[in-house]
Amino acid sequence: MRYSVQREKILEFVTKSSEHPTADIVYKNLRREMPNLSLGTVYRNLTSLARIGKIKKITVANGSDHYDKTLENHYHILCNKCKKLYDIYFNDTVDIEKVSDLEKSINNENGCKISNIDIMFYGICNKCLSKERM
Amino acid sequence: MRYSVQREKILEFVTKSSEHPTADIVYKNLRREMPNLSLGTVYRNLTSLARIGKIKKITVANGSDHYDKTLENHYHILCNKCKKLYDIYFNDTVDIEKVSDLEKSINNENGCKISNIDIMFYGICNKCLSKERM
DNA sequence: ATACAAATAGTAATAATTACTATTTAAAAA
DNA sequence: TTTTTAAATAGTAATTATTACTATTTGTAT
Numbered sequence: 001m002r003y004s005v006q007r008e009k010i011l012e013f014v015t016k017s018s019e020h021p022t023a024d025i026v027y028k029n030l031r032r033e034m035p036n037l038s039l040g041t042v043y044r045n046l047t048s049l050a051r052i053g054k055i056k057k058i059t060v061a062n063g064s065d066h067y068d069k070t071l072e073n074h075y076h077i078l079c080n081k082c083k084k085l086y087d088i089y090f091n092d093t094v095d096i097e098k099v100s101d102l103e104k105s106i107n108n109e110n111g112c113k114i115s116n117i118d119i120m121f122y123g124i125c126n127k128c129l130s131k132e133r134m
Numbered sequence: 135m136r137y138s139v140q141r142e143k144i145l146e147f148v149t150k151s152s153e154h155p156t157a158d159i160v161y162k163n164l165r166r167e168m169p170n171l172s173l174g175t176v177y178r179n180l181t182s183l184a185r186i187g188k189i190k191k192i193t194v195a196n197g198s199d200h201y202d203k204t205l206e207n208h209y210h211i212l213c214n215k216c217k218k219l220y221d222i223y224f225n226d227t228v229d230i231e232k233v234s235d236l237e238k239s240i241n242n243e244n245g246c247k248i249s250n251i252d253i254m255f256y257g258i259c260n261k262c263l264s265k266e267r268m
Numbered sequence: 269a270t271a272c273a274a275a276t277a278g279t280a281a282t283a284a285t286t287a288c289t290a291t292t293t294a295a296a297a298a
Numbered sequence: 299t300t301t302t303t304a305a306a307t308a309g310t311a312a313t314t315a316t317t318a319c320t321a322t323t324t325g326t327a328t
Contacts, residue, residue, distance in 0.1 A: 002289055002305050023285080037310045043285065045306095059195035061252065062316095064284060077246055089244060110223060111260040112211055118195065120252045126245040136325055138272050145322065157316085172277045179275095196285095252324060269328105278324070287312065295320070 001052070002059075006037060009046045014055050020066040021074070021087040025066035058085065060120060088121055140171060141179045148180075148189050154200040154210070156221040167263070192219065194254060213259035220259055 001007075005134075013026050026041045046067055050057040056068040060078045064087050068076075077088045124132075146159050161176045180201055184191040190202040194212045200219050200227075202210075211222045230241075258266075 004294080004306060006307070036308065038310095040286080040309080041307055061193035077244075077248065079246070080249070086144065086244065086246070088246075109210075110220065112213070112220070112257055113263060114211065114255050114257040115214070116256050118252070118254045118256065121248050122250050122252065123246055123248040130247065131245060133163075138275060138325080170277065172279095172315080174278080175276055249297070270323105271328080272326095274323105274325080277321095279319085280308080281315080281318065283314100284316105285312105288310085290308095292307070292312080294303105296301105298299100298320080 001048065004045075004122065006034070006041050007049070009034065010042060011043045011054060012047055014049070014067050015069040017069065020058060020068050022066055026067075036118070058120075059118070060085065073093040075119055075121060077121040077123055077125065079128055080122060081124055081128035084125065086125055135182065140168070140175050140177075141183070143168065144176060144179045144228050145183055145188055148183070149203040151203065154192060154202050156198040156200055158198065160201070193252070194219065194253075195256070208254060209253055211255040211257055211259065211263055214256060215258055215262035217258065222255055 009030055010026055013030060014021060019025075023039070023046055024045065027037065027039050030037050030042070031081065039056075046055070046057070049055045050067065053071070056071060058066040058068055058076055060066065060076075063078070070087070075088045077086050078084075079086065106114050143154065143164055143239050144160055147164055148155060153159075157173070157176050157180055160180065161171065161173050164176070171231075180189070180191070181184065181197075183189045184201065187205070190205060192200040192210055194200065196208055197212070197217065200210075209222045211220050212218075
């Protein structure tokens with residue numbers, strides 16, 4: 001893959017972001033410093049950066065794809081109120097082990113070959129929960 | 135919710151299907167006996183039938199939503215080759231228990247309220263695997 | 269039988285993403 | 299260091315899945 005400033009900036013934006021930006025967010029932000037940046041370029045590069053494993057693509061129900069700088073195995077929650085995506089942590093390590101054990105141990109009787117498992121949590125984030133209480 | 139022939143036929147199609155039809159599949163099939171059926175009607179009714187719990191909506195990465203007649207807790211695999219959705223069964227009941235235990239036991243430290251967990255398997259189905267071997 | 273709100277058909281609009289093509293550019297070759 | 303070449307981009311058009319809109323139709327309560 002040949003170098004391009006656009007790809008470098010796109011990767012930089014995702015890796016510096018504390019959130020999980022969508023293509024559109026990346027586009028809107030980078031446009032400020034690169035007014036000629038094209039949305040197609042953002043999509044194409046996010047896709048190829050995910051393919052080569054520099055970032056991770058996260059698909060959510062009824063919404064845009066998000067991109068994640070964190071490559072280690074972890075999970076996400078999509079807030080049904082603010083529609084933002086958050087990393088999810090468990091207070092009991094057993095829980096996260098249960099999830100990753102599951103991914104390893106799956107063995108099915110249909111004879112189909114499982115290549116990966118998507119696990120996505122839905123609910124309401126702490127910020128929106130505290131707003132509700134006010 | 136007021137009765138309509140359209141909704142009855144849409145529900146019937148999903149419940150009689152051995153597959154997991156998308157809105158478009160339901161539409162194309164029912165059009166044969168109901169030439170004036172509108173795609174919007176199919177979407178609206180699939181959504182409301184899922185809301186009242188008569189069928190289940192299944193969202194997959196990068197593709198149309200599918201609908202499922204089976205209401206009990208179970209999981210699906212999307213074949214990356216033929217793009218069809220299949221029910222997934224495990225030869226060890228421990229596996230399926232691991233999954234549903236997980237759904238119950240999740241307790242997180244972010245203080246967010248988890249309302250549901252989506253678990254989707256991706257891979258290659260047995261039919262496509264046997265084609266590859268030939 | 270009448271009235272009324274809910275549902276439909278048909279069409280238009282939207283949102284997310286991919287495809288297309290002329291132009292630009294990184295980097296290999298001369 | 300210029301020339302060449304293929305990969306990448308910008309800008310636009312097309313596509314896919316889904317929702318919104320509105321005039322008309324249809325269940326069902328009165």
